[in-house]
Amino acid sequence: MANGRPWLVADIGGTNARFGWVDDGGAVDQIHKLAAADYAGPAEAVQAYLVLVQQALGAAYRPPRRAAFALATALDGDEVMLTNSHWRFSRAALQAALGLDVLLLLNDFEALALSLPRLGPTQWRVFGAPQPQPRGTLAVIGPGTGLGVGGVTQTALGWVALPGEGGHATLAPADDFESALLQHVRGRFEHVSAERLLSGIGLPELHDAVAAVLGQPAGAPLAAEAIVERALAGGDAVCERTIDAFCALLGGFAGNVALTLGARGGVYIGGGIVPRLGERFFGSRFRERFEAKGRFRAYLEPIPTALITDTLAALSGAALAIEQLET
Template sequence: MTAAAPYLVADIGGTNARFGWVAAGGSAVTQVRTLPVPAHAGPAEAARAYLVGLKRDLGAAYRAPQRAAFAVATAVAGDRVELTNSHWSFSRAAVQADLGLDVLLMLNDFEALALSLPRLDAAQLRAHGGVLPRPSGTLAVIGPGTGLGVAGVVQTAQGWLALPGEGGHATLAPADEFESELLARVRRDHAHVSAERLLSGIGLPVLHGAVAAVLGQPVSVPMSTEAIVEAGVGGADALSARTLDAFCALLGSFAGNVALTLGARGGVYIGGGIVPRLGERFFASRFRERFESKGRFRSYLEGIPTALITDTLAALGGAALAIEQA
């Protein structure tokens, strides 16, 4: 049974907190506002600021929410929540009491993003080869952002069940001699080379340095992720372009591993903030080729659609689904 609406939903990161409103069960998230995390003492204060503005905008149509779901960029276990990249440290129960809520769900941000997958439509996605994922069975999402998020969602008789995890910290495997040299170079500084070590905002400069070293073009001043993407997308800097090529190939191989591990035959989605900035370079890259390149299981992977999530507010929809299914 769908819980009584309206719902308050939020997607909270280290810099910004996005709040949204679901007026009726099953309807879209509306009234989205972005509030700066540093400007507020905690989520209760930010939520109250959002609700004050919403009440002003909606007037007589406003009703105080009784249920809410917050997606947070940190691991969620127990009552205490501490955001990795901000000063917010809070008790879920205290926030619930402060806001007068009957229910407050606290989700990992990738758990919420995974729950958004079944409802994403063509306007929110860009698919490889024009073949959209099928919202049935098992789906997976991988998101190179500041870190590397990985999650899945499984269709059950009771609804969609999210499978949050820490797949970004799984060991990254090379698929050719060049990648073997890259990983060997990175292992000089890091005993464990995880997928996140190279396939993320914190990892792209590491990958850039390794590519430079393997090619015999050492970089005297390390480049930021933003600079590598900007210089590489248009091909203005050959070393940055080669780094992005390696990034897409490694990401494709890793995504294929996730698809095999979860049995995500409904589709694999790419989220996060990095890949959308690559534009056509991503779709012209070896991502899909490497996704399918799994030897005897090539045909298995060939049947799994892959798509880029273009909607930056998708996690809010996943938070709304979590409330409806609670």
């Protein structure tokens, strides 16, 4: 097993766990998605995945000795509790159960950030600036169920992830309409974070605020998926304005992340919401608001912004985490 391969990598969320295999070629393959609800925990899901790999490889199969799992939760100590899943486990116990020499656990946006240096043009779609460059510092934001934020910076020892909880930073308005939106939301919440409006859990709150500021009846509460569908279908002015406000606010937030991290190599957008918006996103004010930072407009104008189109990118980030242990 050259370089301790094969390696096992995983991207584990509240609903699904995606597993991949890294053999001597270095690429992630043998990718399978398993439903978390079908398994008592990660050990059982891994064993089911390894059966699939063994069936595919036959006599060439060797058990993995190193693994890296990207997890949709905050990590602190040995015990792991996934935010939106029944899976609860001990890192040490899982490593022993799987017979691994090394088990790395990463926050999902830490892994996604580590994937950025190796993403190529077939894995992203650029919005308004030069192609991203794998140099210096890169950042990623991801409106999904919540709002993830991460970064990665180039050092003499390799790429180092910069995990954090930037989605909970205070959201800032840029015009009178956005100020009115945030004022409405502050009537319900003491603190209006970026995640409060720029996420799957936040879109319904943003929709309610847009309706109130426009003087329109909010009607029955809508889930994020319904808001997106109605906005894209047309004919629902409140949903359309909600998505327009979402894209503009997200652009301003992305610009803040770029300034905070000094992400001159690019800011990437992950998560599940923006890809569903299609051309409406690329016709939005996102890039305009990304650059609208007064005296620092010239600093931001050359910074690329790109939508990640590869839903398996975090697996390659997990693989890089193992690879850098080898060097």
